[in-house]
Amino acid sequence: MARNVTTRHKVTATVAAWVVALIIFFPILYTLITSLKTEPEAIAGFSLIPSGTFENYVTVQTQRDYFKPFMNSVVLAVGSTILALIIAIPSAWAMAFSPTKRTKDILMWMLSTKMMPAVAVLVPIYLMFRDFGLLDTRIGLTVMLTLINLPIVVWMLYTYFREIPGEILEAARMDGAGLWQEIVYVLTPMAVPGIASTLLLNIILAWNEAFWTIRLTTTNAAPLTAFIASFSSPQGLFWAKLSAASTMAIAPILILGWFSQKQLVRGLTFGAVK
Template identity: 75%
Template sequence: MARAITTKRKIAISVVAWIIGILIFFPILWTFLTSFKTEGDAIASPPQFLFFHWTLENYVEVQARSNYFSHFLNSVVISFGSTLLGLIIAVPAAWAMAFSPTKRTKDVLMWMLSTKMMPPVGALIPIYLMFRNTGLLDSRLGLVGILMLINLPIIVWMLYTYFKEIPGEILEAARMDGASLMKEIIYVLTPMAVPGIASTLLLNIILSWNEAFWTLNLSTSNAAPLTTFIASYSSPEGLFYAKLSAASTMAIAPILVLGWFSQKQLVRGLTFGAVK
C-alpha cells in the first residue's frame, strides 16, 4: 500500500525542487541578460541584474562579424547526422546484445562504456593526423563520423536497456510468422521501442550540439559549428563578456527550444520500462 504524502512534505519537496531549478537555470538567465548589456555594464561591480541600459548592439555586431546561420547549419548537420548514423549502427548492435546475448556481452558493453572514460586529448594527435591525411579536416563528414563514434557507446547502452524491456516472445512470434531478421527489427522491434529510441535520439543530438573539444580542434571555418562560433569571441585582448554572452545565447537558443518542446517525450523515454 502506497504511503500518503502529507501537504507539508509536498510543499517542502516543491520548494527544494524550485531552488535546485533556479540554481541550474540561473547561469543561462545571467548569460541572456548580459547579452543585452554594454561592455561596461557587463563588468560593472556590483553586478546589475535588471536595471541597466538595454541594447541590441551586441547581437548586431555578432551577426555582422560572424556568419551565424552558416555555423547554425553546420551544427544541425553535424548533430543530427551523427545521431542518425549512430542509430543505424546501434539498433542492430543493441538488438544482438539484448536478444542474442553471449557470455561476453556484458564485458563488451563495459568495454564500450570504458572508452568514454579516456580523456579526449589522449586520442587527439592520431585522430588529427588521420583527418589531415585523409582530407577530412574541417569537413562536416569528418565531424559527423567522429561525433558518431564518440557517442556510439551511449547510444548502444541506452537502446540495449530499452530493448531488454521488450518481451522476447513477441519477436519469436514474428519469426514464426515468417518475418526476416531485417523485418523483425524494422517492423516489430523499432515501433515498440519508439519512446526509448526518441529519447536516445534527443539526448545524443544535445550531446553532439554541445560538443566543443573535437569541433574546436578538427574544424576552423568551413565546417565550424556554433561551439567554434562561441570560442571565436575569446581573444588575446581579453573577453568581451557582452558579445560573448550574445553569441552564447544565439548558440544555445535552438537546443533549448528543442528541449522545451520535446521534454515530455524525453522524460517518457528515459523512464521507459522503469515502472511495470
C-alpha cells in the same frame, strides 16, 4: 491540524527549492538579460532590467556570421546521430533479441572504448585527419562524433530493446508473423519511443562536444563550440554581444534537453539508474 502542518511544510520546501533553482539557473538567466542590454549597460554594474535591445543579435550575425557555425552544429549533431543510429540499431537489436554468452562482454567492451581519454589519441587522430585532408571538414568531424557516441547509442538502444517482452515476439510467431512482419508490425512500433529518446540525447551530447570540435576545426567546419571558444581571447569589451551569441548557442539544445530529461538519466547511466 495535520493538514495545516503539511501546507506549511510545502510552502517552506517550495521557497527553498525555488531559491536554490534560481541560484543555479542565474548564470543562464543573466546571460539572457545581458544579451538584451547595450554594451555600456552590460558593464555598468548589476542590473536585472535590460533596455531590451535586439541589436546584439543582429550584430553577431552580421559581423561574425553566426549562421554558419550554427548550421555546422546542426549538421554535425544531427548527421552524426543518424549515422550512429543506422550502425547501432541492428547491433542493439541482435544483442537484445538473440543474446549469446558473449553479448555481455561485447557490451562491456563497447562501454570501455568510451572510457578512453580523448587526449590519449589526440596526436594520431590529428595526424590522420591532417594526412587525409579531413581537418576542418564537416565529414571528418561527423565521423568522429559518430564514433565517440556509438557506444552510448548502442547501450541506450539495448536497454530499451531489452524491455520489449519476449512473450510478445512469441505471440507474434504463434500468430503467424514472419521475421519481416514481426519487425514491421510489432517490433518497430514498440521500439520507436526508445529510438526517439536515444536520438534526442545523442543530439545533445554531439552538440555540446567541446574537445574534438574545437581541435579539429578552424573556420569552415567550426560548430558553435569552436565559435564561442574563439571569443575567449579578450578583444575589448563586448559582453552584450557575447551574451547574445551564447544565448543563441545554448537555446536550441536547452529546449531539447528540457523535453528529454527523463531519458537523460537512463542514457547517461547506461541503464544503471532508471
